[in-house]
Amino acid sequence: MNPPEETDETGEMSDPEDEGLESLPLSDELEAALREAEESADAREQQRAAEAAHVAGGADGADSADKMTIELLSQELQNLKAEHESALEKAAENDDKFLRLQAEFENFRRRTLKEKQDNFKYGHQNLVKDLLSTVDNLERAVVHGEENKDGDFQSLLQGVELVQRELLGALAKHGVKKIEAEGVLFDPEVHEAMAQVPSSDVPPNTVIDVLQTGYLINDRMLRPARVVVSKAAEESQGEGTEQ
Numbered sequence: 001m002n003p004p005e006e007t008d009e010t011g012e013m014s015d016p017e018d019e020g021l022e023s024l025p026l027s028d029e030l031e032a033a034l035r036e037a038e039e040s041a042d043a044r045e046q047q048r049a050a051e052a053a054h055v056a057g058g059a060d061g062a063d064s065a066d067k068m069t070i071e072l073l074s075q076e077l078q079n080l081k082a083e084h085e086s087a088l089e090k091a092a093e094n095d096d097k098f099l100r101l102q103a104e105f106e107n108f109r110r111r112t113l114k115e116k117q118d119n120f121k122y123g124h125q126n127l128v129k130d131l132l133s134t135v136d137n138l139e140r141a142v143v144h145g146e147e148n149k150d151g152d153f154q155s156l157l158q159g160v161e162l163v164q165r166e167l168l169g170a171l172a173k174h175g176v177k178k179i180e181a182e183g184v185l186f187d188p189e190v191h192e193a194m195a196q197v198p199s200s201d202v203p204p205n206t207v208i209d210v211l212q213t214g215y216l217i218n219d220r221m222l223r224p225a226r227v228v229v230s231k232a233a234e235e236s237q238g239e240g241t242e243q
Contacts, residue, residue, distance in 0.1 A: 198232065
């Protein structure tokens, strides 16, 4: 017969074999193995928790990075739009300035052309106006000569000389003056030699006769004086002997 089973304080039946196992002392190797197993299980649990946290944190970090990237791109786009609008405004201002300058230049060109044409057409107006009184005196001299055909020639000559002086005065008002020629040394800048005559009365290359008076206008030559120039009488005689 089997021995009766014992009950514990709770009324449950206890297995004598289990009690025997619990009462057996554990060896050092078995305790070490149990501790190692528990530590390995804890380590695996911690690793799983860390990986889960890392995954969760990585997702949050990725979302945050994406948001920052979007914000930076949006800000850069706004800056580019502002720069583009500013460039368009500046280009419009430059176009407006160019059109105004072009219009001003065209007006200036037209004014300059008109002034040039007016100067060409009316630039000698003041000179002609000053000469009108001389023309009036010439008309009076002609009328007086016709009315007095048998009159004194000397008085007519004096009238012509008066008109000449008046004419030269009108020209002088506009910077016109005669070129001094007779009795001075020949100057090729203002004299044009038409002939050369031997003379012992004056030094060689002296103007002894003026065939046509020359004039200057404000130190610019209008026309040279046409003159006859002297040369040494000995040269003339020597040339005649050689021939």
